[in-house]
Each structure stands twice: as structure tokens, then as C-alpha cells.
Amino acid sequence: MKKAIIDFKDFSFKYRSQVEPTLVNINLTIYEGERVLIVGPSGSGKSTLAHCINGLVPFSYKGDIEGSLTILDQETKGLDLFSLSKMVGTVLQDPDGQFIGLSVGEDIAFVLENDGVPQEQMNKQVVDVSRLVEMDDHIDTSIHELSGGQKQRVSLGGVLVDKVAILLFDEPLANLDPATGKHAITLIDQVQKETNTTVVIIEHRLEDVLHESVDRIIVMDEGKIVNDTTPDALLVSNVLESSNIREPLYIKALKYANVPLTEEMRPAHITTLDIDACKANLQEWFEHADSAVSRGKTTPVIAVQNLHFGYHRERQILHDISFSIDQGEMVSIVGKNGAGKSTLSRLICGFEKAQSGKILFRGEDITNDTIRQRAERIGMVMQNPNHMISKHIIYDEVALGLVMRGVPKEEIKSRVEKTLKVCGLYPFRNWPISALSFGQKKRVTIASILVLNSEILILDEPTAGQDFRHYTEMMEFLVELNRQGVTILMITHDMHLMLEYTPRAIVIADGRILADDSAVNILSNEEVIAQANLKQTSLLDLAVRADIADPKEFVSRFIAFDKGVRKKWQ
């Protein structure tokens, strides 16, 4: 019998500020050396569960506990945050926010400093750990100069230096580009094997975590554990769908093709999947599925010509960017962290001035228009809604831009109410914004931009940090806006979003346009994928393995079919 390392027994927890308990009657045992993934929609209690393990609950976030939780045979209620932090190392979600040291070495050493380890020994330990996370060439590098993946390595190093028994990752993939996310999972796997720690990962990007194998997946919903089983068993069941968690795309394709999935077919990973059992069904489905209808050409609404930009002459951030977007298109802008995607959107909105090049709106040169003039045509929605909200009541927030423009009161009222209806916020118009969820806040910021009658919306990571249900709601809302004539550009790391919602994608790598093509073509072009840190879709792997004559066509047919299915259940 393996040794139990984390043991919840009839455990419930209620935050002091809340009426209902967030965790209800949890019974869960995690054994030494296990790799466990915890998934669940937002509000399911998975983050609270993580906080119970690392001690933030109840020591920082107070509340009432019932039942027992033992970690390494010690009842956690009787311990304190510091003794727990010796057993559980936590890597938090936000890779920037959790850095405390300024250089790689200093950040890794933070735990040792707090333990009062003498400097000489500290230096030695930092070198050892940085070798383990492959950062030994960067010990003196400043944190700000690191890439997203390197940051992840450093935060892992900062936790490993303490020789903890349990590693806890709280949404480690959020904010990482797809390829970096893949490396992060590989790194976690590698470190786990070398140190034989117990690993608990909280994440809702299931398909990305399953890139390496995990032993068990625990599904949470509404504060309860609804499923606790192996990946293979979970994927053949219907639990994911009913708990609003996104299934891996290849699994969905198998289900559409009516493949009778069983655990023995090892569906947890595309390479272990018993393909022979699926081939016939997949090929048959492919023959019968309709191919996607491509949309006709319309007039260009915005065009960028030979844009150059850099803060310093020598170091250019964008080189010679040219593209044109048609009225009513929905386009993704993708590429690795720091490639220049956000800068491009800031140039289009006039937040920055280009060194050379032109921006045309319906053929009219708007390169020298002010931020305010451009805002009436092009709206920008920031990733963090809290960066945009400055009023207390929803109605006032949405009305702000019009009030500032001196629009007559009557007109403001009718325009705001119309926009609120479009955004599904009309019933809440007199609510305080603080009472809204993250996704709803985001809607408020979209409404406050739309009310200015912008014809183009640029959204920075519209679905970051949202679970599958909220993701679908947000995207369907954007599709509806798009149908009403708003042209939409999205900056995103989410390959699913790109594939499912935007027929066209522009790939930016190192400040240049690397590709401007259909999403399907881009996600099957290995060269582009490698250069821009993207990730090939598992659908393509599936099609190739199933000997389908035209794998790309398989992917587009799947997307078209999937859209049809979703429309039906709405």
C-alpha cells in the first residue's frame, strides 16, 4: 500500500464572508509520488482546495473548517502557514506577480534567506537548483529580461530549493503561449521524475496538461468532487461535458464519428490511442461530413501599410507590417509572448505613433488621428477589465465615453440601453460593477467601447482565465456582434479559439508577419508553428494517424460540423 501524503476526510470549508460553503464534504487521498490533475469550472472550488493544501486557507483567508485534512500525517489545522510551506511548494498562476527577487538567483534564494541560511551555502544551493530547472546560465539575469517559459522555470526553482514533498501548481499554463505551455508541462514531468515529489496541478486546459501523463484526474464542480479516476476512464465518460470542461479536440472528433470509446483504447494521449479501432468510423465520418463554406469577399475596412515601430531607432519592435481586414471579418493575431502583437494593436488604436507606414480606415488615411478620434472607429478592449473600469454602476460606466463627448442626455440613454441589451447586461444596468463576475466585467468593458459605435473591436485575450462555459458564452457573444457587422480582431494564445472561431489568422514572430492565412492552414504548417511558438492541433495528428486522405480538410470539416452542433444546443 502506498503512503498517503494528502488526506481530506469529510472536509468542508466556508469562507467567513460567504453564506454557502465553498467546499462540501471532500474525501480525497493523494499518495506519495503521484501526479494528480484537478480540473473544474470557475467557482467549482478547485482553487480553494489548492489553498487548503498550501495553507492560505485558513491562515490567510479565514473561514470555518469541518472534517480533517492531514498532510504528511499532520493535521493542518494545528500547524501554521510556515510549517506547511516547508512541505508544500506552490507555484502561483501569475508568473510576474510572484517574483520577489530581482535576479534569477535572488528569487530562487528567497526561501533560504527567510530561513537565515548563510550566504555561502545559499549560493551553492541556488546553483544546484538552477541546474535542475536549466537556468544555471542565467543566475544573474534580471527577471524582466526572461521569456515566459524561463519565468516559469525560475518560479519552479524558487519552490524546489526547499526540498518540499508536494509541488502544487495553480493554473501554471495561464498566460503562456502554447509551445511554452507544452514545455512547462514537460518540465514539471521531468522534475517530478528526478525528485519523486508528489505533484498536484490545478488547471482547466486539460488537453495541454495531458501532453505528459498524469496518474489521476479529479473533477470538481460546485464544491464537490464529481469524479476521481484515471485519464483514460475520464475521457471515455461524459463527466467532462456535464461539468463544462473542454474535452480534447481529438476526443470530440472521435465522439462525433461515433467511435465506441473504451478505456482499453488508451485515449488519454493521441499517440497511445488505439487508432485501428477508430479508423473505419473516422474515415466514414469524413466522407459524409460537409465541407466548410467560405465567406465571400467584402470591402476592406482597415488596412495597415508598411508599418515600422520601435522605441529606439536601433531596436525595432515591428518591421514592415502590412495587411488588410475586410468588413465583417473575425481574425486572430497570434504569436509568442513578446512578438509584438500587443504593440501592433496599440499602434492601430493610436496609443503609440508609428515611425513610418500608414493606417487606412475604409481607404481614408487615419495615421495622424488622435486616440480619441480613432476610438470612434476602432475600440480596444484590454485583457484586464479592471484596467478600464472607473465607475461604480454599470450604466454610468457604459455611458462615460458619451458623457465625455458631450452627447445629449436623451441620446445617451437610448444608446446605452441599446448597447446594454446587445451585451445581455440590460437587466443589471443599475448594479454595482463590483458584484459582477470576471466575464461579466469584461462584457461591461466591451459595452463601454461598443457604445461609441466602433466598427472594429480589438480584444486582447478575450477569454483568458475563463472556464469553458464562460469561454463559450463570451465567444458566442462576439460571434453575434460580428454577425451584426462589427469587425473583430483578437490577440490570443488559445489555439482552440483561433481554430474554432476565426477563419483567418495573422501570425507575428519577432516583429514581422510570418503568415497570414486560414487558421487551419497555419495550425498544420510545421515551420510556422515552430517559429511562432504555436501548437499543432491534435485533430491533425488524429487525421494523419487515421490515414485520412486530406488531413487539413478533415480539420475544417470538423470545425464546420462542431459549429453546427453547438448551434443546435443553444
Add this chain to the structure above:
Amino acid sequence: MAVEMLSYIDRKSPVHALSGATKLIAFLMWSSAAMLSYDTRVLLVLFVLSIYIFKISQVKIREIGFVLAFILAFLLLNNVAIYIFSPQEGVKIYGTSHVLIEIVSRYNLTLEQLFYQFNITLKYFVVIPAALLFIVTTHPSEFAASLNKIGVNYKIAYSVSLAFRYIPDIQREFRIIAQSQQARGIDLSRNEKVWKRVKNVSTIVFPLILSSLERIEVVSNAMELRGFGKNKKRSWYSEKPFKQRDYITIIIAVLLLVLSLLITFHDGSRFYNPFI
């Protein structure tokens, strides 16, 4: 990009090589000497020395130009204010009155007043290079360690250095928020009336406070989870160990302080009087 004021400037120089604590102690001694003494001879010597130290630090004037200009403007304002509120201060101190120009009633220009204000300006010039040098030649990671070394509680020392460190981040965030608000038509430029502008800035401050609170929560959780505040004492990764040059520097600083105080007070007055 945002102007990075008062950030660390990396050079190889004897000043950079000193431990942060040494620089802090020396700076405190140096500024006490400059604060306490009005003796022009002492101040002049200190002034020449501070120019020399600035020179060997290899920090260029233009690198701190913005802050320097700011302080000088302040100094000018200070001088004007002294004259307006107390035009006869010099006469009172030095006991004689050599009038150069008569203006109106008590507002005349005396040699004594000029000399007094020259001394005050000199004090500034003694302290400014030292203060700026301490800030720009001490690595921010070492900053907290040096405060802690001279006896400041490490939690307070760390908070101070964290606050300094987040200034550039907050500047960046301010810009992002300001731009998104401008896009919605909130005018922060000179086209708007002053009162309206102040009101408009408040629409930026509200989101800025919210996002800063979020940031504080994340950092404090991250710090606690890694054992910050567990023990009464902690060690410092980037602390520079004391070397011979550190001891020598501190001894020189102490000697300078004692010597300048001796010279200043040997005749019972803080002022050097060239008028008798």
C-alpha cells in the same frame, strides 16, 4: 518608454564596489555634517570632495539630469522663499549690514544675506551628489539588506525596497489605463480646463488603485508561502560582505564628521563669520 528615474546605474567603480550598508552609513554621516555645519570652509571642502567622489563613481550627469534639474528648481524656489520671508536673516546672524542695493523697506540686498543664502545652497550641493550616488550605485536588491544591516527591522526594510521596485510597474500601468481612458474621450491634455483635468485624472486613479491592490494580494501571498516573516532574522542573498575598503570608508566618514563638527563649533557658533 517611461522615464526611469533614480534606478540603479551599473558601472565598475570604487563607489559601486562598496557594500550598500557602508554607503548608507557614510551617507548618513556625510549629511549630518552638512546639516549641522554652516561653516563655509567646512562646506567648501565637503563640496569639493563630493564632486570628486561623483567623478570616480563614473555616473554621468545626464543620467541623473532629470532629478537634478528637479532638485535645482526646488533649491531656487527655496532661496526665493527664504529671501521673501526673511530678508534680514544674514544681518541677524552675522551682526553687520553691508547694503548693496536698497529696494523697499526691509527688503534690501545685503552682503550678509547673500553669504547666508550661499551657505544654504552649498549645503544642498554637498548633500545632493551623495544622496543621488547612494541611490543609483546601490543595487536595489542590496538596498533592503543595507537598511537591515544598520538596524532597521527587515520587514520594514523589505517593504521600502519593494515600494521602490514597483514604481516603474505602476508608471507602466498608469500609462495603459490613461490610454484606454483617453480612447473613451477622457481628455488629459492642456485642451481641458484644469479642474476638469483633475477630475479626469481621478478616473485613472480608481482603476490604478484596484489593480495595485490585486498586485499586493498576489505578492503578499507569494511571500508568505515562501516563508517571509517566519523568523526574527533573515540572511540576504545579494548582501555584499564587508571588506577592508568598507571599514576604511566608514572610518573616513566618521573622521570627517567629527572633524567638521570640531571646526564648526570650536568658537561656539555654527556660522563662519568673514564680516568681523
